[in-house]
Amino acid sequence: MDHFNKDDKYYRAKERIAQIKKFYxxxxxxxxxxxxxxxxxxxxxxxxxxxxxxxxxxxxxxxxFQAAKTFNFMSLLGKDWEAKKMKEFMEEEDKNKNDEPKIRF
Structure with a gap:
């Protein structure tokens, strides 16, 4: 099973190099x-x-636009953008809750 994972990485790296060469x-x-x-x-x-x-x-x-695609300049438009933003906002909210002083009367 690990053999296929290494092959996938190899072919993805090879494809990425081909994209960079094509851009240049x-x-x-x-x-x-x-x-x-x-x-x-x-x-x-x-x-x-x-x-x-x-x-x-x-x-x-x-x-x-070819450079943006090749070098991932447009991560805002990527597949993971929404998930990353949701995680960022949730972490920010958790941080703000922990920073609030807790006063009890």
């Missing part, structure tokens, strides 16, 4: 291609209309 390849493509478009933009109209920024902005949004 996308980032490299972004830098190269946007650099090419910026150069083309400069030589065609000398920055009077920097149209390459539109391509950089659109692709950049997609790259941002």
């Amino acid at each position: 390849m996308s980032l490299a493509s972004f830098i190269i291609f946007i650099g090419f478009l910026a150069t083309l933009n400069y030589y065609t109209n000398e920055w009077r209309n920097p149209w390459f920024l539109w391509a950089a902005f659109g692709w950049g949004i997609g790259l941002f």
